[in-house]
Amino acid sequence: MPQPRPLVVLALLIAWTACSGLWPALAVSDRVSSFRNQLSNNSLERELITKLVDKYTQTGLLGRPVNTTGDLLEINFGLAIIQILDLDENKQLLRTNCWVRYTWLDRHLKWEGERGYERFQNITQVRLEPDSVWKPDIQLYNxxxxxxxxxxxxxxxxYWSGEVLWHPQSLFKSTCAVEIQYFPFDTQLCALEFGSWTYxxxxxxxxxxxYEYEPNQYEPSPYIDFTNYIKSKEWITDGQEDFEIRPSLRRRQVRSKMRCTRVKFQDENGHEYSRTYQRLVYKIRIRRNPAFYLSILVLPCLLLSCLTWVIFWLPPESPAKMQLGMNIFVAFFILMLLLAKTTPSAVRNFPYIGYFYGLNMVLITLSTFLAAIVLNLYMRADSRGPMHPALRRGIVDGLGRLLLVRQAVPLQEPSSESKPDPAAPDERRRQQQPETVAAAQKLQQKSPMSNFDGAVAGVAGGQVERDVRExxxxxxxxxGRLKDRERRCQAAMEWRTLAIVLDRLFFTAYVICILVAIIICLPRPDTEITEIDSVGAPETDSCQHMSAAY
Incomplete structure (x- = not known):
């Protein structure tokens, strides 16, 4: 097999090295071109902003952005609440953190299809300083x-079509009429009124x-936006659970209103003319979280009210009834001072829980007096005379059986044979009542002592007869003394029974008063909110008629 030539290997190595260095060079070239395009766009945006601001300073900053004076400028206004910072009940002030949204059409800021702006058609939106453009003078009225x-x-x-969006963050401090009638279960309805100050x-x-309920589908939203709301620990709002529902389908959140106010003026010639100013009234309904106040105000009050029942459960002869009543009175007075520090002083209606405290203090004072009366009747029953028959029939027998007291006390029925005169001594009363004398004679005839007297009279002389008579x-x-003691015991038992009946009667009256007071103090539906909504509806219609007339 032939060996590769050294020159060929060297050529391949040089070619590979050249190609490997070419790719980083190409990547750097792409980055440089992208950066140049970005600088070009930034320079175009800066140039567009400069051109718009220079033009706007000459044409649109001093007046409404309209073509003619008679044109009507439409401004869309929205309010989004972020957090309820505080509700000062004493000063009746509401502090909120909100985002305000303004949208309007400014013809002087349009560059879409405008002559001289052909180079900027790729830029769809720019950001400008708020002092460099016209803004509506919408203020918080309250x-x-x-x-x-x-x-x-x-x-x-x-935007390039001339539409302007301004979304500033705002910290509002507004007035809010606080009603604490059902404190701590109260509901407050606060309003934030926005409108133009001069237009x-x-x-x-x-x-x-x-409100965009579907893509590119909008409908007017007369509600406060709770999309980014931070829930409060003290206040619960209706909108925090209802913000995802379409505005036309919302039922829990309070609907805001549109109000119009007609103001009359007079010119130099004395002729009167009127102008109508429009306001958007955003309403927010907040309910207090009563968990904290239940533990420091409501629960101690209920426990002390139940403890007051012990005053009536103690035996009538116990002197601890007076001491316990005074201690409970002092405890309610301390709770009243705590309530005074918690609730505002300048309110139209005093809270029902304050009336409940006052009612308990009044009832405890009365119960202390009544406990003294019952104790007096019970302890001095032995030294009192017989009870009047009408008093016995009306209270001891009537109310006693109704209050389940008479059934537990073994009282004898009053007899018509023994009704002594309370103004005469015992011996004289028995001598003046023929019924008692006749009863004694019958007893003497039936007694074996009479036979004994006859026998002794027949046998002995006058000395024995005198001894027998004695x-x-x-x-x-x-x-007679036995009968008188029995009558006194019966009278004392009747007076003690009267004391027990009165004690049971006062206990029943106290329980009824407390239950009625609790029912009255229970929170009810917000009737005032319904009245405010019903009043606001005609005002909206009147604004529509006024706008149609204009």
Whole structure:
């Protein structure tokens, strides 16, 4: 086999080395050409921006970007909320972090198909400084901020068709009427009103920004955008779960309204004329998260209310009823001070939980007085006379059986034979009542003592008869004392039963009052929000009629 020649091998080696060095050179050449094209595009964009700004400074910066004075400029306005920073109930201020979106058509910034802009047709959009173009003077009407500027600096995006998009970030501080009637289960409805400060409806038509529910399919969205919303720990909104639904199909989120205000002016000649100004009122409904307040305000209140029941469960003769009532009163007073620090003072309606605290304090005060009355009736029952029959029939027998007290107390039915006069002594009362005397005579006739008296009278003389009479008199006194003691015990039992019935009656009244108060304090649907929405609907129609008239 012939050996390869050295010259051929050397030639092949040189050719391979040349080819391997050619590919990196070609790659570097491509990169250089791409960089040159990028520099060319950047220079064209810079040249286009310079040309647009120079032209705009001469033609469009000092007035509305329209061809004639009578042209109406349409501005689409949208509001996207990012975060609820704070709701100050005392000052009634709402602080929010929002993104504001403006879109309008500026004829002076159009370069599509324009003469002299043929070299820039490959550029579809540019970014300009906001001070170099005209912007609508849309302001927050219900602002409550001391800062001169609410919006952060953001460039304006200009498309080749003349459409302008401005999307600045803003920190708004607006007024919000706070209602804490159902605190801590309250719901607040706040509004952010935006409108032009100087242009009326003949110059600017303020409309809702479009919502793209399908590719290239838009519809007006009269709602706050919650797409990038950061959920708050204290407040829950309706829109945070409803933002992905098409605006025309949303039901939970509160619909914003369009309002128009007609303002009358007077010229130099005394003639009156009016102008109509348009506003977009964005509404946001927020509900408080009550978890924190349930643990420090509601739960202690319910526990103290249940602890008040123990005052009525204690025996009537226990003096701890008074001490426990005063301790619970002090605890409710401390809760009232804590509530005063938590809720605003300048409100139209005081919260129901405050009324509930006050009701508990009033009931505890009354229960302490009533406990003193019950204790007095129970402890001094032995020194009191018999109860009036009407009082016994009405309270002891009537309410006692209704409250399941009379069934547990063995009281004797009042007899018509023994009704002594409470103003006379015991012996005199028995002598003045013929029924008692007749009963004693019958007892004497049936007693074997009468036979004994007859026998002794027949056998012995007057001394024995006097002794027997004395014994008989002592026996009558003893029997009378037994009956009187029984009557006093019966009267004391009746008064003690009256004390127990009153204690049970006060307990029932307290439970009923607390249950009614809890039912009243329970949160209800937001009726005020419905009223606001119903009021806003005619205003929208009036704006439509006004815009049609213009």
């Amino acid at each position: 602002f409550a901020d001391t800062r001169p500027e609410e919006k952060r600096t953001a460039r304006v995006v200009v 009326d409806m003949t110059q600017i038509n303020l409309t809702w920004v479009g 014994i008989r008199q002592l026996f009558r006194v003893y029997v």
